[in-house]
Amino acid sequence: MDVIKEDQVLDCSGMLCPMPVVKTSKAIKTIEVGQILKMIATDPGAPPDMEAWSRQTGNELLRSTQEDGKFVFYIRRSK
C-alpha cells in the first residue's frame, strides 16, 4: 500500500458511538480543503460508520484499514 501522509491525527481509541464521527466532524473542520486527517478508533462500529459519514458529508475516505488491532482511517477534506 502507498504511504498516505496525514496533516493531522485524531485518536478516538476507547470511544464508542457516536463519538468517533462527532470528533471526526469537528476535526475535519480544522484542516484545509485537500488536507488529510488520520483517525484512529477501537470501536468495531467505526468502519461502517465512517463509510456512511464520508458518503453523507462528501469528505473522501481514502483508506479504511486495521493496524495493531485498531481501525485507522485516512480522510481527505473535500469541501
Next chain:
Amino acid sequence: MSKSDPDAPKRLALIASKGTLDWAYPPFILASAAGAMGWEVGVFFTFYGLTLLKPKLTAAVTPVGNPAMPMKMPFGPDGFQNISWPIPQLIMANVPGFNALATTLMKQTFENKGVATVEELRQMCVEMDVRLIGCQMTMDVFGFKREDFIKECEIGGAATFLEYAADADVQLFI
C-alpha cells in the same frame, strides 16, 4: 427547507418522550451523529422527555418493569462483568435504593466502555446547532417555567415541531 431546495442538507426530526437514563441516550446519540454528518436536526422534548432539557440532568434508570435489562457489574474480571445477574423483579421493586444502585452501575459501565455521558452528548448537540424544542404544553401540565431549562433550547408546541418535521427526511418517535 430540504424538500424544496435540492442542495439543502438532509434533515432529522426527533421526538424525545422519555426521561429515564436509558431512554435519554437514543435521541442525543442520533441527533449528534446526524449533526456530525452535516444534517439539520431538531428534537422535540415532550412529556417525560422534557426533563432532559434541565440544566442539571438527573436521569435515572429503573430495572423494575425493564425485564430485558441485563444487571451487570462494572468492576472485576471480564468473566465476572459479563454475568447477567438474575435478580427477581419482586426483590428489585422492594429493596430501598435499588434504582439508585442500578443507575450508578449503568453509568459506571457506560463510562468504562467509553460511552459519552448524556451531558456530553447534549453539549455536542448544542455546539452543532441542533434545535432543542421544549414542549410548552408539558411545561404547563407539570408546572415548569422557561428558566427551568437550558438557555440554548426554545419552547414550542406541536405545530412548531410538525412544521419542522414536514420537511424532514427522517422522523422518529423515541
